[in-house]
Amino acid sequence: MNKEAPLSIAERDFILNALREDVRLDGREADQFRPLNVSFGEEYGHVKIQLGKTSLIVRISSEVTKPHDDRPFDGIFTIALELTAMGSPAWENGRQGDLESYVSNVLDRVIRHSNALDTESLCVLKGVSCWSIRADVHITDYDGNLIDAACIGIMAGLQHFRRPDAVVKDGQVIVYGVDERVPVALNITHKPLSITFHTFDEGKRVILDATRKEEQASEADVLIGLNNAGDVCYISKFSGFPVDAMVFVNKSSVALEKVKEINNIIDKALQADLTKRAKTALVEESRAANDR
Amino acid sequence: MAPAAAAAAQPAPPSLSLPPSQFARLQPHAYLLAHLSPPPSSNQPSIRANGRAPSQFRVTSANTGSLTHTNGSAVVRLGDTTAVCGVRAEILHTEDIASWSVSRPTPASSSPTGNKRRKLTDSTAKLSAESENKEEDGDDESQIQDFSLLVPNLSLSTGCAPGFIPGAPPSALAQSLSHQILTLLHSTRLVRAEDLRIWYQPPNLGPEELERHNENEQMDVDAPQGEVDLEKNKEIKAFWVLYIDIMIISLAGNPFDAAWAAVLAALRDTKLARAWWDVDNEMVVCSDAVSEARKLSLRGLPISSTFCVFEADAASGWRAVVIPDAEEEKELDDSTRKGIQRRWVLADPDGYEEGLSQERICVVVDKEQDGKGKTVIMKLEKNGGWAVDTKELKTLVDISAQRWEDLKQILEQC
Amino acid sequence: MVGPTASLTPLSRADGSASYQCPSTGSNILGSVNAPIELPGRRDALRPEDATVEVFVKPGTAPGGVGERYVEGIIKNMLTKLILGREKGYARRGVVITLAIVGGESVGRGDSYLTLLPALLHTALLALLSASVPLSMTFSATVLAVDASGKITREPSPKEAATATSLHVFAFSSNGHLLLSESQGPFEFKTWENVHQRALAICHGTLARSSDGDVAMAEDVDGQPLEGALREVVEDKIHLDYAWKIDAP
Numbered sequence: 001m002n003k004e005a006p007l008s009i010a011e012r013d014f015i016l017n018a019l020r021e022d023v024r025l026d027g028r029e030a031d032q033f034r035p036l037n038v039s040f041g042e043e044y045g046h047v048k049i050q051l052g053k054t055s056l057i058v059r060i061s062s063e064v065t066k067p068h069d070d071r072p073f074d075g076i077f078t079i080a081l082e083l084t085a086m087g088s089p090a091w092e093n094g095r096q097g098d099l100e101s102y103v104s105n106v107l108d109r110v111i112r113h114s115n116a117l118d119t120e121s122l123c124v125l126k127g128v129s130c131w132s133i134r135a136d137v138h139i140t141d142y143d144g145n146l147i148d149a150a151c152i153g154i155m156a157g158l159q160h161f162r163r164p165d166a167v168v169k170d171g172q173v174i175v176y177g178v179d180e181r182v183p184v185a186l187n188i189t190h191k192p193l194s195i196t197f198h199t200f201d202e203g204k205r206v207i208l209d210a211t212r213k214e215e216q217a218s219e220a221d222v223l224i225g226l227n228n229a230g231d232v233c234y235i236s237k238f239s240g241f242p243v244d245a246m247v248f249v250n251k252s253s254v255a256l257e258k259v260k261e262i263n264n265i266i267d268k269a270l271q272a273d274l275t276k277r278a279k280t281a282l283v284e285e286s287r288a289a290n291d292r
Numbered sequence: 293m294a295p296a297a298a299a300a301a302q303p304a305p306p307s308l309s310l311p312p313s314q315f316a317r318l319q320p321h322a323y324l325l326a327h328l329s330p331p332p333s334s335n336q337p338s339i340r341a342n343g344r345a346p347s348q349f350r351v352t353s354a355n356t357g358s359l360t361h362t363n364g365s366a367v368v369r370l371g372d373t374t375a376v377c378g379v380r381a382e383i384l385h386t387e388d389i390a391s392w393s394v395s396r397p398t399p400a401s402s403s404p405t406g407n408k409r410r411k412l413t414d415s416t417a418k419l420s421a422e423s424e425n426k427e428e429d430g431d432d433e434s435q436i437q438d439f440s441l442l443v444p445n446l447s448l449s450t451g452c453a454p455g456f457i458p459g460a461p462p463s464a465l466a467q468s469l470s471h472q473i474l475t476l477l478h479s480t481r482l483v484r485a486e487d488l489r490i491w492y493q494p495p496n497l498g499p500e501e502l503e504r505h506n507e508n509e510q511m512d513v514d515a516p517q518g519e520v521d522l523e524k525n526k527e528i529k530a531f532w533v534l535y536i537d538i539m540i541i542s543l544a545g546n547p548f549d550a551a552w553a554a555v556l557a558a559l560r561d562t563k564l565a566r567a568w569w570d571v572d573n574e575m576v577v578c579s580d581a582v583s584e585a586r587k588l589s590l591r592g593l594p595i596s597s598t599f600c601v602f603e604a605d606a607a608s609g610w611r612a613v614v615i616p617d618a619e620e621e622k623e624l625d626d627s628t629r630k631g632i633q634r635r636w637v638l639a640d641p642d643g644y645e646e647g648l649s650q651e652r653i654c655v656v657v658d659k660e661q662d663g664k665g666k667t668v669i670m671k672l673e674k675n676g677g678w679a680v681d682t683k684e685l686k687t688l689v690d691i692s693a694q695r696w697e698d699l700k701q702i703l704e705q706c
Numbered sequence: 707m708v709g710p711t712a713s714l715t716p717l718s719r720a721d722g723s724a725s726y727q728c729p730s731t732g733s734n735i736l737g738s739v740n741a742p743i744e745l746p747g748r749r750d751a752l753r754p755e756d757a758t759v760e761v762f763v764k765p766g767t768a769p770g771g772v773g774e775r776y777v778e779g780i781i782k783n784m785l786t787k788l789i790l791g792r793e794k795g796y797a798r799r800g801v802v803i804t805l806a807i808v809g810g811e812s813v814g815r816g817d818s819y820l821t822l823l824p825a826l827l828h829t830a831l832l833a834l835l836s837a838s839v840p841l842s843m844t845f846s847a848t849v850l851a852v853d854a855s856g857k858i859t860r861e862p863s864p865k866e867a868a869t870a871t872s873l874h875v876f877a878f879s880s881n882g883h884l885l886l887s888e889s890q891g892p893f894e895f896k897t898w899e900n901v902h903q904r905a906l907a908i909c910h911g912t913l914a915r916s917s918d919g920d921v922a923m924a925e926d927v928d929g930q931p932l933e934g935a936l937r938e939v940v941e942d943k944i945h946l947d948y949a950w951k952i953d954a955p
Contacts, residue, residue, distance in 0.1 A: 042809070046808075046809065055717070057736070057806075057808050059766050059767050059808070061766075061768075061812070065390040065391075080769065084762060084804045084806065085720070085738065085804045086717070086720055086736070086737075086738040086804040086806060087719065088719055089719070089720065089721070089740040089743055093762035093802065093804060094762060094770075125393070128387070128393060129390055129393060129394065134767060134768075136766060136767050136768075138806050140736060140738075140806075141718050141719045141720075143718075143719070166394075172393055172394075172395055173394045173395070174394075174395055175394055175395070464775045464778065464779060465779075467771075467776070468775045468776035468778075468779045471771075471775065471776040472776060474772070475817075475890065479818070479891050480892075650787055651787075652783070666894065667895075669889070669892070669894065669895060670890075670891070670892055671890050672887060672888075672889040673887070673888050673889070674884070674886065674887045674888075675783050675886040675887075676783040676784060676786070676787055677787055678787075678879060678883035678884065678885055681883070681884045682884070682899060686895060689895050
């Protein structure tokens with residue numbers, strides 16, 4: 001039961017025929033994202049992403065641990081994604097399906113392997129202690145394009161997160177609480193995001209940000225991971241029908257445009273959250289002063 | 293069980309005579325009910341299908357020290373449920389603990405758990421004799437928990453009951469039992485952290501003292517009050533980690549009581565070798581002299597008792613449940629007094645009874661001053677139904693206190 | 707005392723869902739229910755005439771472990787008794803409850819789950835209501851901490867819970883039965899009785915079975931009983947959903 005209920009033939013034909021006439025079910029252009037909403041929770045690194053009907057929550061957490069023996073100068077960064085029955089009734093709790101391992105793998109490659117988070121900056125004391133950053137992705141609603149949404153969530157979370165300040169004093173690591181010292185932002189080297197395309201009609205139609213139904217009706221997918229500067233950090237054609245090589249060339253410029261657009265949305269949301277926090281901090285301070 | 297069962301199985305139609313064992317399988321609920329409320333005409337006493345009275349526990353036996361490669365071990369039998377527990381101690385260097393060298397900035401003010409890792413505060417706390425007990429107690433618990441010095445793991449071995457097949461991952465039951473044992477070890481603070489610490493005592497500064505270097509080190513635990521300087525320089529270099537492995541080799545109901553009793557017996561049996569930090573070799577050295585090994589000094593003797601509730605309403609298995617409200621409940625109680633019993637609280641349920649009931653109660657009690665003091669509840673757990681309320685729980689706590697006495701004797705004899 | 711906030715059906719994909727936030731313990735839980743749902747054949751249903759209830763608790767910032775299995779067991783055992791699994795369409799099907807801890811502190815290894823338990827139970831209840839799963843009754847739950855001096859704290863923060871000598875969780879049915887009681891740490895039965903009285907007042911207020919002066923006083927301290935707060939959440943949602951019908955002439 002680890003599969004979504006398949007589309008009926010009529011539905012599949014309907015989606016396909018509409019696409020042949022350049023119409024998508026929700027009225028979008030082929031190269032248009034669904035409305036994206038990025039919001040932050042009270043805690044640092046708590047992000048809620050709403051992409052159309054797909055929604056997820058990312059939580060970033062940190063703790064001091066011992067670094068891996070073979071990499072004493074490196075911190076640890078892990079992305080944990082578990083699909084539960086909350087996102088879709090087709091997913092089973094506590095059992096890893098194909099989709100889960102595939103999505104985790106892609107996220108690892110796009111964000112972790114491209115060194116978006118500088119792990120060397122997480123080292124506290126060589127070989128003794130380092131920060132371990134963990135990104136937990138909770139999928140709350142699944143309506144297609146999981147990978148792009150998760151990428152946006154994790155990148156926004158990493159930029160929003162602040163870890164407690166730590167100082168080394170005669171071999172002792174002193175961790176200051178969030179209320180004692182201003183917590184430290186993570187060192188982000190670049191902001192890669194993934195853009196997923198789906199092909200239809202023997203590769204003649206290519207759309208991005210497919211919904212669940214469009215994903216099911218599609219022939220193949222093409223995934224491009226890029227950052228703002230246009231450096232490609234991941235490119236894949238994972239399954240399905242063959243795709244013309246020109247699609248990669250043509251669509252990478254579309255992808256770059258989208259990455260810039262989304263990074264803009266994230267930046268704006270971060271900025272808004274920052275000013276909101278600064279304001280509440282001011283209010284708190286004045287209240288504390290009044291009390292005195 | 294056979295004779296009692298045969299007599300009580302009378303209500304079954306005589307024309308279609310069925311051996312009691314088959315009746316038990318076909319109509320388990322009716323079978324147990326027939327035992328517990330026999331028809332008034334038969335003059336039979338109310339008794340459980342396994343021949344026990346409702347508040348009677350199964351025959352319990354314990355045996356310690358049977359496994360030779362462990363630091364302590366025990367086998368506990370609770371009727372047909374058998375648990376084997378082995379305790380193995382391993383050395384964990386403080387430099388291998390990631391959070392060891394991490395501390396919070398202001399140990400005194402910020403949070404009560406803030407100072408736990410500071411070795412200096414640790415030894416100064418020792419000096420103030422009055423507050424020693426309290427201070428050290430708080431310290432103990434946090435170190436054991438923070439550094440995971442107790443690692444219980446329970447496995448339901450293949451074939452312990454028909455449902456357990458080889459090669460399966462740990463079942464939810466096994467995992468949840470492991471967790472219950474771990475939280476109970478933490479909340480009862482059974483093991484003292486002092487027993488698990490391995491110290492380094494630097495030699496006294498004078499050259500003549502260096503000669504006696506070794507002797508000094510041995511005085512780690514009961515160094516006299518005068519040697520304040522020494523106390524200050526004492527340093528924890530390593531910990532003993534106790535791996536507590538429990539195997540249920542036969543499961544016939546009530547695994548938690550058996551497992552906990554086995555853990556308790558095994559920990560009482562556990563001996564740790566004398567260990568100290570050797571500066572020259574930069575390693576922990578253990579003494580192999582048996583006479584130098586010492587036992588753990590445990591805090592109290594928490595004993596667990598499990599109960600389940602059997603409800604007479606046989607139809608409850610077949611139709612939508614109708615719940616009496618609190619008022620009706622009172623009437624129900626009245627009818628109980630008149631001799632018509634509707635529900636029974638069964639102590640130490642076997643597998644058959646567990647399958648027929650949903651409501652579980654688990655009480656862990658200890659008695660202060662080795663049994664002479666008052667009864668203290670360490671854990672009280674009840675879920676899965678609404679039959680047991682304050683009044684019933686009070687009785688169960690009393691029964692558990694009784695059980696404490698019995699089990700204490702059994703554990704002391706082994 | 708700031709009461710909990712909750713919302714019904716925040717998610718679109720699951721059959722029913724609820725989010726629940728308890729400001730004093732700092733927990734924030736998102737729950738979903740899929741029911742009735744076909745279960746794969748590999749599971750041998752315990753009782754063929756009944757629905758199988760499955761509970762999954764997903765910790766917020768840590769991998770799942772034995773602690774989650776334990777608290778799942780408690781929730782499952784309690785809800786199985788309340789869900790009318792023999793109703794039409796439910797027998798041999800599954801009721802899958804997923805609870806994700808999306809805010810607040812995570813529970814470490816060997817720590818007790820008791821501080822989170824009431825929030826988890828309430829979320830599960832609201833999600834079940836949102837999925838219209840037939841229930842025999844509703845309930846309300848609370849957690850109380852007793853410190854060394856015997857002072858009772860309602861819904862303690864993680865810090866208060868760490869310093870408490872004993873922790874107690876109670877759940878009462880809408881009819882006033884004691885559905886669940888989980889207590890941990892050394893305490894005497896007398897203490898338990900006191901805590902039980904206080905919990906009953908928190909959950910039920912004046913509806914409490916014993917109506918002596920003591921309870922009435924406690925009720926004033928605790929403000930609106932939880933039972934009513936949960937009821938209001940559901941009522942508000944119904945008013946919102948049926949606004950077209952209610953407002954129509």
